[in-house]
Amino acid sequence: MKILLSIGLFLLAGLCEIGGGYLVWLWLREDKPWWVGVLGGIILIAYGVVATLQTENFGRVYAAYGGIFIAMAILWGWKVDGVIPDRYDLVGGAIALLGMGIIMFAPRP
DSSP states (O other), X not given: OHHHHHHHHHHHHHHHHHHXXXXXXXXXXXXXXXXXXXXXXXXXXXXXXXHTTOSSOHHHHHHHHHHHHHHHHHHXXXXXXXXOOOHXXXXXXXXXXXXXXXXXXXXXX
């Protein structure tokens, strides 16, 4: 159950970081209204809070989160921006997820 909670928190953090960053991007790069950027900033703050709910130490959580972020960013680019991932994106994302799994869930004494 601890692993499922951890993965859920990683996914929620990823949605907050990528979604919030995307809204700021839209505001600054796509001339969307100011409130889109403010909403993005609020969601980015939520990302910082969600990450603290993990049970491991800061360094391990952030190192492992990088793998989740990479995979989610590839999926975001595909589903939101319409950029179909190529085999290098998929292999790189898989390697990042493997690394995340090792960092977070390897048995430790």
